[in-house]
Amino acid sequence: MKKNRNYSLIIGLVITGIMLALALTALFWTPYSTTGMSLTLKFAPPSWAHPFGCDNYGRDILSRVMQGIGTTFLVSASTVIFGMIVGSVIGFFAGYFGGWFDEVIMRINDVLNAFPSILLALVFVSFLGSGLMNIILALGILFIPSFARIARSEMLRLKGLQFVQSARLSKAGTCRIIFAHIMPNAYIGILASAAVGFNNAVIAEAGLSFLGLGVQPPNASLGRMIDEAGSFLMQAPWYAIFPGVTIIILVLGVALISDGVNRMD
Amino acid sequence: MLLQVNDLKVEYHTKTKISYAVKGVSFSMEKGDILGIVGESGSGKSTMGLALMMQLPQTAKFTGSVIFKDRDLVPLTFDELRKIKGCEISTVFQEPMTSLNPLVRVGKQVEEILKIHDKTLTKEVRKDKVLRMFRNVELQNPEEVYRKYPHELSGGMQQRVMIAMALMNHPDLLIADEPTTALDADVQTQILELLKSINERYGTSIILISHDLRVIQKLCRKTLVMYQGLIVEQGDVEQIFEHPEHEYTKSLISALTKGEKESEEYDNEAMLQVRDLTLFYDIKPEKLGQKKTRKYICRDMNFTVHEGEIVGLVGPSGSGKSSISRAILGLHKDYTGEILLKEPNPQMIFQDSASSLNPGRKIGWILEEPLRNLRDEKQLKRVRLVSRVKELLGGEEPPSEGARLSRKERRAIVRDILKHVELPEEFLGRYPDELSGGQKQRVNIALALIAGSRFVIADEPVSALDVTIQGQILELLLNLQRELNLSMLFISHDKAVVDRMCDKVVQLEPLK
């Protein structure tokens, strides 16, 4: 057992925990209404009453950021879970059976994978339309190839090992071999990439919202806030900075967790 | 005196603890000698090799003195040692494939050692010297080899390249760390002969590090036996063989020279009959229009394994040993002839005990798995009978005849089999990684037997283990054979092991 503390993991968990707590709190309570406008508070700089300042409609930025974190978590987590489940199953089967099935799946995968992720998302959004569900679906499909590839390579690594042959000799069925024998050895690799996927999803969602093609009002979104703030940089730089820094910290937290997990063995 | 080592100690410092790998070792060596260092893994022999090459990792601290040609190497700086390494002291490592840079042509890599130590040589002179040395280490077509990348050479050729590289600057001392362990048996012999002829021709002193006493015996006159970081015995190889003093040495030697098993006559039923077995595989055409070609692995094999008999299957690598076992297990379908089995599900004990147990599951789960998968009514009945389930459960009737095994029954069978392979019950809750190599192999044996199989194929079951552990596992297999009337097809490249284990031997020759 190693005695030296896994600081990456601890700090990562703390940051992500705080972010998650903020998002959950925002479901029931925010310091101010996220939609309440006020002319007098237009571009109010950060103060004790409004730590993150106010935006062009005089709305409290902290409250909107809290709500935005929730949206980001919702979109990113659903996206990654969707991509992970579908991708892993496809990858497992492709890797286990090999042959033409694997060849076809992997070629399609290569093509999708070579694609800039946001471009594909844009294509989906352009004919599905924007909105929460469509964004989750578009980004989720995007993540299938990367998970499929990881699951497949884990499968290729593991299926050659003798314990799989030994399982076959013990008359275990194909599905049992894949899910009971091989999967327990593969999930760590897949979960580690889920963290990376989560961060990609955060940035992709923010990017789409920034382009005005992502989550639509009244849902607050960090990317959209930065987009709106872009026009008022001179008057209210904090309007852009706080949502932006929030995204960075959110991503950093998850990255540290995945780093810490990788370092555990 | 070429080399004198005095009270050499090596400690590995990690953040949490200090471990002692070599605990004070002294020996000396004359010019022109071949000195063997033998010991099992963890005995400190490899660490000592690294220390002599001045290649210890930074976490290692070492004290004592290593006096090479009247000069103590221990206090020297990295740059001072650099002039000695590759020039006066050279090394040959265990894995020739990974020891060569994959991206550089081997000729260039060998040339580099000249370039480092003598910058005045011209390119032509260097190439000429390399080619001459390639010829000296008996590499065919030196010009061609010169231009090859490492992966384009066979293991034996790669090791010859490594040896050529080590000899380029005519070193006084060559340290060979398990130089033949990764190679096939016949290539092993060739490389050992090459080392011997180099010693005779150039007078190069050689230190040969190996876990294999027979390798040492072939090449060395003197040897050190290392055990737990100490030298437990040193002197003439022949003398050590005849009059070993230390307990560890005795066990090493007795493991090698265990008497042959006496053959008994068997009239019992045949467990396995192989008739006119010809194995092949089809090579897919590489280009359009090419015909399918058929490559034969072995032709017209005939042998029988009777009940209670251990039959050895021996032969050099490439002679089809593993393919025959795969065919018997039903994993290799391309064959003609007949394979008749008395039991429907033959089991296998694999060579690599580490990868044959699922690392993500506990031992208990792994052992129960074959029982969980049993569905066939006949087999269920057989398992209940063979494992005496009723008896194990204290006379309690099993739920019903055709039903699958209950958790209670499975647990009982697993606990019973653990007793047979002499493992304590608390191992059921452990993961494979927490077991030693020998313990893992015991679990593998249990796994092969648990579903009631009384015929197993053992594919090199001990060749990955240390010598003393090998002895224990072989002993266990013999006991099981007696207790359970086990029949076995025993695959091995090791003649001594086969002699000890088998009632009769089937010899395989590679096809031309």
Add this chain to the structure above:
Amino acid sequence: MRYIGKKFLTLIIALLLISIVVFLAFSILPADASIAKLGQNATPERIAALRAEMGLDRPVLVQYWSWLTGAVRGDFGTSYQYTGTGVASLVGGRLGTSAVLSLISLVMVVVISIPVGIFGAKRRSVAGRAAMTTLVHITMGVPSFFLGILITYLFSLVLKWFTIGKYVSPAEDLSASISYLVFPAIAISLPKIAMTVKFLVSSIRAELHKDYVRTAYAKGCSRNGVFYGHVLKNSLVPVITFLGIIIAEIVAGSIVVEKVFSVPGIGLLLVTAISNRDYPVVEAVVLLIAVVVIVINFLVDVIYQIIDPRVKL
């Protein structure tokens, strides 16, 4: 040669696949182009007439073939939004800008991340490593559009090194164009630099433990001799494949960053076209980017094969 042949086949298949997907997605699936042109209230007769005129009543395969041959010649029809303007001229005019932007970004990634990666891999102290890891992680997590906003604020509004919106096209004045594009290029490449550095550092660290490194030391190589003569080349091999992915990411990054800096490239064109449902334009841009990305990946595979002798199937 067989390796390249196989990759070339994959390239062709990928291109065909993409063209089919794009064709189906934009020419067949969306509400009929004739309706898009005439509006929902058009009479059935007028629609039928226009469909015949546009060739939409032909079998799908025939449509695909004429669409494909048109696309190869650069003919993507006309834009819905800018009526009468050919899609080709719309895209063509902006292609140069985006190409220059991506190229500057790529050069930045390569030129900066390799030395920084080498420097980072050589750090041995715990503090040095921790500082490096944190810096890399933070930089990787910055969305490029936010970085763009920060750069705009600092260099345009505060330091006044450039004026946002005062973009000059490369055709007019190349050096003026580049000196404007450098700023969006920083926004695009910084996160990619961090990713490449991280990848290179772990690649180098993995190589340092390989057996051939031990051999090189045993030969009497100096530390630099081992590093630059043996380790570096081996560590860079996987980086080449990684750069293929990075190029795709740069192209993606430019789509978003062009908006921040009001750079009139194809990214900005794509985003406006999507908002306006201007399908011929979307189709052309998507196809164009896809082809570029696929061809680049093919080139990466070829380079990989030249550098690593082991990849010769």
